[in-house]
Amino acid sequence: MQVKSRNTKQKRVILEVLKGTDTHPTADWIYEEARKVLPDISLGTVYRNLRVLTENNMIQELNYGSSHSRYDGNPMPHYHFVCNRCQRVFDVPMDVCHELNDQVEAGTGWKVEMHRLEFYGVCSDCQQRASMKN
Numbered sequence: 001m002q003v004k005s006r007n008t009k010q011k012r013v014i015l016e017v018l019k020g021t022d023t024h025p026t027a028d029w030i031y032e033e034a035r036k037v038l039p040d041i042s043l044g045t046v047y048r049n050l051r052v053l054t055e056n057n058m059i060q061e062l063n064y065g066s067s068h069s070r071y072d073g074n075p076m077p078h079y080h081f082v083c084n085r086c087q088r089v090f091d092v093p094m095d096v097c098h099e100l101n102d103q104v105e106a107g108t109g110w111k112v113e114m115h116r117l118e119f120y121g122v123c124s125d126c127q128q129r130a131s132m133k134n
Contacts, residue, residue: 009038010038010045010046011049011052013037013038013041014046014053015073017037018059018072024070024089027046027068027071030050031046060075062080064082070089078091079092079118079119080092080119081118081119081123082120083123083125086125090123100117101114
């Protein structure tokens with residue numbers, strides 16, 4: 001559901017901060033970065049704007065079981081890899097497999113509107129750190 005909202009300076013800065021990183025940051029990180037441009041912005045304003053941007057499909061909110069949501073400035077469908085060691089989230093450089101929707105629909109009679117797929121494992125940085133310790 002789209003939410004009507006004004007295009008405020010705060011919203012523009014939050015969106016610029018988010019689109020300027022590929023680290024899938026938390027709201028707290030976005031808040032700290034936004035304060036560099038708008039020192040008087042509040043954490044509540046950041047959360048409200050993240051909610052509106054998510055509801056308007058301008059960004060994605062990612063929840064992976066941790067206590068803090070992460071945010072993705074790329075609203076287009078794509079897959080993610082979550083490192084089980086450092087908890088970083090990476091975009092997976094592959095096309096979305098739309099055939100999965102067709103396969104599920106054919107096997108169940110359901111109408112699939114979208115799917116979400118995450119990969120979990122150990123990122124290359126954590127693998128390298130582990131090999132240096134051994």
